Amino acid sequence: MSQTTMQGPTRRHLSDRRVIQLFIVPTMLLLILMNIFPLIYSLYLSFTEYSIISTTAPEWVGLQNYRDILSDERFWENFAITGRYALYSVSLQMIVGFGMAMLLKEKFRGSGLLTTLILVPMMVSPVVVGVFWRNIFNPSIGILNPLLGYQNLETSPEWLVEYPLYSIVIVDVWMWSPFVMLLALAGLSAIPDYLYEAAAIDRASSWFQFWRITLPQVMPLLIIAVLFRTIEAFKQFDLVMGLTGGRPGTETVSVRLYREALQGQFETGSSSALAYIVLVIIIAISNLYIRALNRVREA
Amino acid sequence: MTRKLGTLAILLAVLFVGFSGNSAQPVADAQDGVTELTIWWAEWDPANYLQQVGNNYEEETGISVTVVQEPWGSYFDRVAAEWAARGDSYDMVVGDSQWLGQGVEEGHYLDLTEFMTSEGLAETVTPATLQYYGEYPAGTGQYYAYPTEGDANGWAYRKDLFENPDEMAAFEEAYGYALAVPETWEQLRDIAEFFTRPDDGLYGVGVYTQIDYDAITMGFENVLFSYGVDWADENNNVFDVVNSEAAVAALELYKELYSFAPPGTDNAFFAEMNDIFINGQAAMIMNYFAFFPALDNPEINPYRDVTGYFAMPAGPDGDRFAALGGQGISVNAYISEERQQAALDFIRWFGQEEVQAEWAALGGYTCNINVLGSEEFLNQTPYNAAFAETMTFVKDFWNIPQFGQLLEPTQRYLHSYVVGGEGTAQEALDGMAFEHDEILIEAGLVEE
Numbered sequence: 183m184s185q186t187t188m189q190g191p192t193r194r195h196l197s198d199r200r201v202i203q204l205f206i207v208p209t210m211l212l213l214i215l216m217n218i219f220p221l222i223y224s225l226y227l228s229f230t231e232y233s234i235i236s237t238t239a240p241e242w243v244g245l246q247n248y249r250d251i252l253s254d255e256r257f258w259e260n261f262a263i264t265g266r267y268a269l270y271s272v273s274l275q276m277i278v279g280f281g282m283a284m285l286l287k288e289k290f291r292g293s294g295l296l297t298t299l300i301l302v303p304m305m306v307s308p309v310v311v312g313v314f315w316r317n318i319f320n321p322s323i324g325i326l327n328p329l330l331g332y333q334n335l336e337t338s339p340e341w342l343v344e345y346p347l348y349s350i351v352i353v354d355v356w357m358w359s360p361f362v363m364l365l366a367l368a369g370l371s372a373i374p375d376y377l378y379e380a381a382a383i384d385r386a387s388s389w390f391q392f393w394r395i396t397l398p399q400v401m402p403l404l405i406i407a408v409l410f411r412t413i414e415a416f417k418q419f420d421l422v423m424g425l426t427g428g429r430p431g432t433e434t435v436s437v438r439l440y441r442e443a444l445q446g447q448f449e450t451g452s453s454s455a456l457a458y459i460v461l462v463i464i465i466a467i468s469n470l471y472i473r474a475l476n477r478v479r480e481a
Numbered sequence: 482m483t484r485k486l487g488t489l490a491i492l493l494a495v496l497f498v499g500f501s502g503n504s505a506q507p508v509a510d511a512q513d514g515v516t517e518l519t520i521w522w523a524e525w526d527p528a529n530y531l532q533q534v535g536n537n538y539e540e541e542t543g544i545s546v547t548v549v550q551e552p553w554g555s556y557f558d559r560v561a562a563e564w565a566a567r568g569d570s571y572d573m574v575v576g577d578s579q580w581l582g583q584g585v586e587e588g589h590y591l592d593l594t595e596f597m598t599s600e601g602l603a604e605t606v607t608p609a610t611l612q613y614y615g616e617y618p619a620g621t622g623q624y625y626a627y628p629t630e631g632d633a634n635g636w637a638y639r640k641d642l643f644e645n646p647d648e649m650a651a652f653e654e655a656y657g658y659a660l661a662v663p664e665t666w667e668q669l670r671d672i673a674e675f676f677t678r679p680d681d682g683l684y685g686v687g688v689y690t691q692i693d694y695d696a697i698t699m700g701f702e703n704v705l706f707s708y709g710v711d712w713a714d715e716n717n718n719v720f721d722v723v724n725s726e727a728a729v730a731a732l733e734l735y736k737e738l739y740s741f742a743p744p745g746t747d748n749a750f751f752a753e754m755n756d757i758f759i760n761g762q763a764a765m766i767m768n769y770f771a772f773f774p775a776l777d778n779p780e781i782n783p784y785r786d787v788t789g790y791f792a793m794p795a796g797p798d799g800d801r802f803a804a805l806g807g808q809g810i811s812v813n814a815y816i817s818e819e820r821q822q823a824a825l826d827f828i829r830w831f832g833q834e835e836v837q838a839e840w841a842a843l844g845g846y847t848c849n850i851n852v853l854g855s856e857e858f859l860n861q862t863p864y865n866a867a868f869a870e871t872m873t874f875v876k877d878f879w880n881i882p883q884f885g886q887l888l889e890p891t892q893r894y895l896h897s898y899v900v901g902g903e904g905t906a907q908e909a910l911d912g913m914a915f916e917h918d919e920i921l922i923e924a925g926l927v928e929e
């Protein structure tokens with residue numbers, strides 16, 4: 183009888199390292215295929231004159247696309263609109279969201295149900311929200327003007343014509359303030375009670391407690407909320423298209439990008455350059471927020 | 482044994498042919514190798530009608546026809562992506578007239594000139610539809626599509642308002658002529674003004690204003706063309722053409738019409754037009770004929786029995802034009818010759834007068850001259866007469882490969898002025914002309 187037969191068949195065991203590789207390699211391949219390659223390829227395209235629907239190959243033009251964008255007044259206007267929109271929208275969301283969180287901080291009968299209901303808007307598809315609010319704003323059939331006391335159609339405001347950017351801000355605040363509220367609530371519930379008890383013993387006023395305990399404690403989560411909402415505001419597209427179709431005065435950078443890249447023009451080279459400019463801006467703003475977050479944490 | 486087997490084989494063959502009956506042709510076609518054809522079109526009712534016609538083709542030939550429908554919003558994107566890949570996912574595409582330039586110059590469409598002219602197919606459709614749906618470049622006699630779904634802008638109006646004796650008397654007293662279907666744009670403007678009564682929730686007119694794709698341009702060019710203006714002259718010069726005095730007058734009139742439209746129609750296209758009519762908010766609406774079937778449905782339109790239709794009115798010099806909608810069917814240049822032949826066979830069959838009559842009966846808008854002129858077609862729906870009239874004076878936007886680039890500033894300037902009220906008509910058209918000129922220079926169509 184041979185030795186092999188006596189010991190039985192040998193079983194090959196996979197090392198931990200091998201198992202890790204087996205799980206990670208497909209993920210990495212997928213990531214490279216779906217994320218890294220398009221990122222690098224679009225960077226290359228941003229230096230070319232190219233249309234994706236054309237049969238001609240990309241032609242290298244160096245920095246020309248970037249120069250064209252940065253010297254085009256209309257692009258600056260797009261950036262200005264996007265900046266204004268982000269500023270108004272994020273500021274209001276922080277105020278409304280944090281305010282709601284303060285009101286819902288204390289538990290009361292039905293507070294759970296109320297919190298859930300408040301969260302509903304952010305779960306609805308932005309396109310649906312756009313159509314929904316377009317009807318609300320409609321001066322002929324919408325309910326907003328009658329609710330505000332306007333009875334005469336002739337004197338009723340046409341929100342989407344007279345205040346298009348503010349209308350989009352209103353809808354965005356309605357939709358995303360609950361997100362800020364959720365993060366703020368998480369921060370508020372994590373504040374230890376003994377801090378307030380100690381402050382009460384010291385006869386600190388409510389304002390003092392808010393300013394010196396509540397706000398600093400919840401600040402890291404608020405900065406994260408600002409970070410997320412600012413990034414989203416800079417990418418705002420669906421609400422704009424749903425509400426105003428991206429008419430002049432509401433043409434954000436993303437709407438312009440869509441028009442350049444897809445809508446009839448298919449300027450793949452210059453739209454890639456524009457996408458990279460937006461990416462750099464978002465990374466820069468994110469960095470500022472992250473630094474602020476780190477400073478708050480260290481403090 | 483061999484003889485027995487041979488006899489058995491013959492018997493089986495005879496039995497097979499006997500049971501096949503009328504379907505001998507499918508066997509022959511199947512033997513040719515093409516047993517199915519794929520047509521791409523946008524997602525709307527006419528595509529369903531084409532599918533029904535395609536089912537008849539299968540019954541007759543055994544070759545199945547599948548009409549793949551894509552939502553309008555992403556239709557061009559999908560076709561363009563297939564063009565870029567030189568793909569063969571479709572055999573035929575029912576494409577917009579504006580796509581012709583790109584489809585031809587980049588080699589995506591098969592040249593149908595010989596096919597259309599040698600068998601007389603080109604002569605079966607109205608000249609205007611052949612020119613705008615099939616010919617590229619204009620005036621060359623080179624054809625790349627068979628006019629399939631004729632469509633253009635027309636008007637629906639409330640007959641109960643127009644024919645009300647009190648309204649008629651009041652109108653005549655105010656404007657000095659009888660209230661009737663408008664024959665000129667000036668009359669249409671007067672009627673729109675007359676019926677604008679915000680206190681009653683009634684407005685005179687509904688016009689296209691949507692900025693998303695091409696709606697406001699299509700709406701405006703109805704007036705522009707009728708005022709004797711084109712998008713450029715024969716040498717592609719745009720200055721003193723699209724910003725000429727006549728063009729300014731046309732744009733001012735279009736803006737005036739918008740002032741008689743119901744509030745909330747600041748980004749309106751076909752759906753909104755039908756909505757305001759059905760809601761009783763508008764006395765008249767402009768819309769593509771393809772969307773009028775909804776108004777002829779009593780379950781949708783409470784004013785169905787008092788809804789009338791008319792073709793575009795004339796400009797100051799009597800010119801009449803309507804913005805073209807609709808599409809022609811083209812053959813994919815990247816499929817095999819065998820499939821191209823099968824696609825041409827389908828178009829030949831589809832172009833027959835009896836099939837076109839059936840296509841029209843289903844709800845498709847035929848471009849066939851004889852069918853359009855037949856009493857049966859004219860009386861089939863209340864809007865067919867206006868449609869047949871319109872098909873003789875249709876006109877289109879640019880159809881060169883740069884049409885998308887030209888469309889973007891057109892939409893922007895028109896919407897800014899008409900809806901946004903920014904600047905003057907002259908300033909809007911000057912800005913538009915300047916940007917059009919830059920695009921045409923870059924495309925090499927105009928000298929700098």
